[in-house]
Amino acid sequence: MDHFPLIADHGLIGDLQSAALVSTDGTVDWFCCPRFDSPSVFAALLDHDGGHCRIRPVRRPYTTRQLYFPDTAILITRFMTASGTAEVVDFMPPASRWRATPGRRLIRMVRCVRGRVAFSVDVVPRFDYGRRQHTTCVTEDGALFDSGKCALTLHAVREPGDPRLAHIHVLEGGVYGSVTLDAGQVRGVVLESGAEGQPRTIRVAEVEREFHDTVRFWRSWLARSSYRGRWREAVGRSAITLKLLTYAPTGAMVAAPTAGLPERIGGERNRDYRHTWIRDASFAVSSLLGLGFTEEAADFVRWLGERYQRQNGSAAGPLKAVYRVDGSPDLPEESLGHWTGYRGSSPVRIGDGAGERLRLDVYGELFDTVHQADLRGIGVGHQGWAALSDLLGWLAGNWNRPEEDGGGRADRTYGRLMSWVAFDRGIRLATAHGRPCPLETWRTHRDRIYEQIWEHGWSTVRQSFVQRYGSDVLDVSLLRMAEVGFLTPQDPRWLATLESIEADLVTDSLVHRHDPGASPAGEGAFSPGTFGYVRALARAGYPDKARFVFEKMLTFANHVGLYAGEIGLTGEQLGSFPRAGTHLALIDAARTLDHALDGAPAPP
Known part of the structure; x- marks a missing residue:
């Protein structure tokens, strides 16, 4: 070993x-x-x-x-x-x-x-x-x-x-x-x-x-990159890495090119990341468009369009959380029992069964992607709009269902937040282009979700938004609340939540998925989350603090500028490598921070 x-x-x-x-x-x-x-x-x-x-x-x-x-x-x-x-x-x-x-x-x-x-x-x-x-x-x-x-x-x-x-x-x-x-x-x-x-x-x-x-x-x-900010070398290397992780025939981006690498040495979270997650789509299209790579963004949006126009209905809903690069939802999971795994970390898994779980956040991530692309001229045709309307029709009857995650079934704040995003972006797309839709129904659901999150996603005990309704636990997904426009970056409740995230999830500027005190021993900090923390700080009006966190995070890159998904207690990179989500988050953090330091509004 x-x-x-x-x-x-x-x-x-x-x-x-x-x-x-x-x-x-x-x-x-x-x-x-x-x-x-x-x-x-x-x-x-x-x-x-x-x-x-x-x-x-x-x-x-x-x-x-x-x-x-x-x-x-x-x-x-x-x-x-x-x-x-x-x-x-x-x-x-x-x-x-x-x-x-x-x-x-x-x-x-x-x-x-x-x-x-x-x-x-x-x-x-x-x-x-x-x-x-x-x-x-x-x-x-x-x-x-x-x-x-x-x-x-x-x-x-x-x-x-x-x-x-x-x-x-x-x-x-x-x-x-x-x-x-x-x-x-x-x-x-x-x-x-x-x-x-x-x-x-x-x-x-x-x-x-x-x-x-x-x-x-x-x-x-x-040379097509439009980025001219302070961190051109890191952003350029991240852009090349994302291009390397893109399957050119379809435009889909894999989460990483590796399988079986552990997030904790000796642990069991040794997943196969050689597939495309809908959750990464919003970040990917935003990053690519933000750097001027419209061709790559359009290819990815086209791939997404094929997914929502070829819905595979199941108990988990018409959309899967993860697909193969060719668009197939068939990802049978198996373990390679004949391999020892990296430094004895077993089992080594290939395939992924996560697509069979109910995950409401994928609908918001999909609609946010389509909306961002639409703002930059990558529009949706008639057939695509009909499929998107069908998705919101399904979501209208299912957004209030408990979701499945590692801790069982629960009303997850992030899932409801992204359901709100789905209806909000659907409404914006419809009104911007005069598309036919049950607009009042969508507005009703959007507003009900909004009110429910404020009532049940907020903990008066913690004075913070929380991971699940009725709990006092936080997780890294909450960092997206202000970013998607659910509330303003200076809202008092958001600033209070940011303080709680710092107290519970941040250790020496590194952000953990969950409270490190309650996580398995040896589990690393979540690198995409740390860059998300930089974005949140910059948007909330703390650019100097955000820059210090960003600069510290840059020191954790490897010798050629690549990042895994996790950083261990000793600074060792762990998990899938290189991780697309980390490099996407780096690009967005650099762009947001550049604007904040220049006194300009945050980029879209």
């Missing part, structure tokens, strides 16, 4: 259909193909026999440093040894935006910068989460790993006449070898899935062309 790399000791690469994590020791220890939610090929991050691709110096000691090639998603891992300095350059050329493709190309260029460095090269795939056997065929030009259902081809990057990998051998289906480079030499490997035919030698010039093409893609994309 002690030999697992830290979660934060990774960079992310991807091609807009899948992604891989590369550790600071040159190991690709997480890679699924052909898309984010496909079975893994490399998963040593979750089990030592989960499969990996490692390129690192043969002799120790060595020092490593990792960075992104500026303004790109190309990752460079540098190795400094007594005999020389070399680097591994990892990237995946962007795939098609319009169609799903079976082939992934993961390029690993190895370059010697100074002296001479000998590298060991290990390629050890384990298909279908390590459950499917494969054959291994080695040729002069590389190797072919074939599991029958999925295949991975290893192509050698070299010049004509170069010898193949030295000391090459096959052990338990993996290929092991070494290569020695002198200053100025470039070699490497290309891992290709979905390819037909045998391995081939790839010239250095070919991968260098792909490198330069990939640089141009990312730099031209990032």
Whole structure:
């Protein structure tokens, strides 16, 4: 268990259909193909026999440093040894935006910068989460790993006449070898899935062309950002990360590219985040539009439109909380009992059963997304409006139902708040465009929810809004109350709630989901919530305090600017990595704080 790399000791690469994590020791220890939610090929991050691709110096000691090639998603891992300095350059050329493709190309260029460095090269795939056997065929030009259902081809990057990998051998289906480079030499490997035919030698010039093409893609994309605020580097890296987490053929954004990473070491909250949550949609569209990425926002809104126009009715309602990137609601949950899990944290889960629970907040998050998009010219057609009206018709008969969560069934304040948002945004959309609807009915429900929250969501004992009706417990979701316009950021009851949140949920500026005193031992602070706290402080008129919290939070980013979902007691990053919600919240916090410090109104 002690030999697992830290979660934060990774960079992310991807091609807009899948992604891989590369550790600071040159190991690709997480890679699924052909898309984010496909079975893994490399998963040593979750089990030592989960499969990996490692390129690192043969002799120790060595020092490593990792960075992104500026303004790109190309990752460079540098190795400094007594005999020389070399680097591994990892990237995946962007795939098609319009169609799903079976082939992934993961390029690993190895370059010697100074002296001479000998590298060991290990390629050890384990298909279908390590459950499917494969054959291994080695040729002069590389190797072919074939599991029958999925295949991975290893192509050698070299010049004509170069010898193949030295000391090459096959052990338990993996290929092991070494290569020695002198200053100025470039070699490497290309891992290709979905390819037909045998391995081939790839010239250095070919991968260098792909490198330069990939640089141009990312730099031209990032140049579209309209952000000119104080934290351009952090916001730019977050934007690139969100793009990497977007499944281009549909426009859906996964919550993270990983599964099974623990929110508490040794704990059981080891969820699969390789799917799209409706709850993230509002943040995603807001962030993308706020940075000027209207094309990406429109793609995501289109994906959402297909979800609410193809409603899958069930006891939990017509909308699910979570979907696959292709829009399928089918997410059967299972545990991988043959894996130990990250540092012994089991079970390792794939799939997600949360979509079968009644969650009222998804309706407000959906309608808020559609409303934000509409304000920026991404409108809803006739068929879409009819489907949205049907959703509000269902919500009118169900918003007063108790919701299901980890603590059982309860009247959750946040669920009622977002139900209020759904009716409020539906009314705004209808009146702005003269759409047919039962306007008075919607207003009646909106106002009833409003009055109910003020009466039952407010605790006179705590002098605060609370998580559940009749309780005195707070949670991080309350931070959205002023943000969605339910009350003003300077309302006395909101300021009192903010003080209660600070007293109960905030420790050294870090915000917890729930009261840390009542949470399981070792559970970390919730990173998206901390950035949400920054937004709340800035909107409430405390920009200097908000800036200090924001600057402190920036110190918890890893060495290449990435965030997981949680921060442990020691400052260690925990949970899914990198987490889209954290990077979305960072962007919104930076934009809100910039406006507050400049004395301008908060951005939409």
